[in-house]
Amino acid sequence: MRTDTLPAVEELPTAPAEPTTDFTEEQFAAATEPQWIEHVIASGESLARIFVEQGLDAGLLHRIVTSSKEAESLAQIRPGQKLRFQFDENRELAVLEWHRNRVESVTFSISDDEIVMEPVSRALENRIASAAGVIESSLFVDGQKAGLSDGQIMKLAAIFGWDIDFALEIRAGDHFRVLFEEQYLEGEKLRDGAILAAEFTNRGTTYRAVRYEDSNGEVGYYDGDGHSKRRAFIRTPIKFARVSSRYNPRRWHPVLQKWRSHKGVDYAAPTGTPVKATGDGRVTFRGTKGGYGKTVIVEHAGKYTTLYAHLSKYSSRASSGNRVKQGQVIGYVGKTGLASGPHLHYEFRVAGVHQDPLRVKLPKTLTLAKSEIATFRKATAPLIAKLEAIPAETMVASVDAPKTN
Missing domain, CATH: 3.10.450.350 (Nuclear Transport Factor 2; Chain: A,)
Structure with a gap:
């Protein structure tokens, strides 16, 4: 019996193994x-x-x-x-x-x-903080000493701008307390928030304001009885300007060199300082008006008219016929017309008759509806309590746990 020997089979190389993947679903999603x-x-x-x-x-x-x-x-x-x-x-x-x-x-x-x-x-974290101080020099200087930012000081002046002329009436010994929000992002202060409540004592009279959103969604500042701090007019059209000449039926005119009635108030300020409308109204005149130079006249509801003179230029919104809102810039301080230096000449007229802008009795303030007073008091009571708890002359300090919008 014959046995045939099979030829040796050449060993073939082994195919490489299929690669394996151990990606999780999360890793695969991230990769793709x-x-x-x-x-x-x-x-x-x-x-x-x-x-x-x-x-x-x-x-x-x-x-x-x-x-x-x-x-x-x-x-x-x-x-x-x-x-x-x-x-x-x-x-x-x-x-x-x-x-x-x-x-x-x-x-x-x-x-x-x-x-x-x-x-x-992104949602911001609101933290409530407080500050208080006594006026020794000015609201700006002493507000900064108390830890308030420039923006907060301007807000404070705006809130009480209907009650106090900060250019004329502030005195050493006046004092203030403020409760406000600071907004944080990821633990870092990003910016100032709203003033929630504030109190300012000026020459022995204490004025208080608390922030409240009414039933119509309008946010404003009110006193403890629900009277709005916003009135039909603010006293002054320029923030923190110096009164260089008062209302006077008989005043020596520095340019004309003769006695002449001064039917308004002059505010000395650098050229270019913004001039704001003191009340809502309609611009009835914009142009050059004799010795007044560049002038804007605004007619307000009822019998009131205001005049802003010696401007260097006008705001675009102050075109004749346009409506302007209280606090909107209508022009800029200058020395056009008969002016010895840069200043604003401001007049206030009632039924066409000139009145002293610093002393004229302004229209009454608005009040919340009687049906809303109870809701107002309930909503603002915690803020007023925190305001009253602020020690006099304290520096800025957080007084409440953080909260998020």
Whole structure:
């Protein structure tokens, strides 16, 4: 019996093993998720240039900016702001984020059919704080000593601006207490919040104000009885200006060099200082008016008229026929007309008759409806209690646990 020996079979190389993957679902999702490209806007950069650098055409930019009235603001990018681009698998722009600041951003979701714009605002943490002080020099100086920012001092002056002329009536020994919010982001103070309640004692008279949102959603400041601190007129059209000449039926005119009645009040201030309308009304005159120089006249409800003279220039909103709101800028201090130096000449007329702007009896204040007084007192009682608990001459200190919007 013959046995045939089979030829040896050449050993073939073994095929490499299939690679194994141990990705979790989360890792896989992260690996396949579209990536963001971030760009911080530099000085002098334009949106068009940034889009070109990202390989995007001008047509897409035009489509985004013109997608809505609100989207037009994208053209107003500023240095330091941030843009974030998210592309799909085909390198087509899917999402554009515009971070205007640390709190506010706008998201544009882009598809073939539409562009959806969504404003986004991060929640801020509100912390209640307090300050108090005594006037030795001025509200600005002593407010800063108490720990108030310039913005808070201006708010405080605005709240009590109907009761106190801070340019004329403030005295050493006057004192104040303020309860206010500070807004924090990720544990860092970002900005001042609203003044919640305040008290100012001027020459022995104490004025108090508390913040309240009424049943119509209008926010304002009221005294303890529900009387609005906002009146038909504020006393002065310029903040913290010095009174250089008072109302006087017989005054020596420094330019004309003769006796002449002075039918208003002069406020000395640098050229360009903003001049504000002292009440709501309609501009009935804007132009040059003899010795008054550049002048704006505002007619208010009823029988009241105010005049602002010697302006260097006008605000665009102060065109003849336009309506203006109390506190809106209508012009800027100058020395046009018969003026020896930069100042504002301000007149207040009742039924066409000149009155002393510093002494004229102003229209009565508004009051909350009787049906709302109980709700007002309940809502504001905790704020007033905290205000009264602030020790005199204390520095800024948190007085309440943080709260979030």
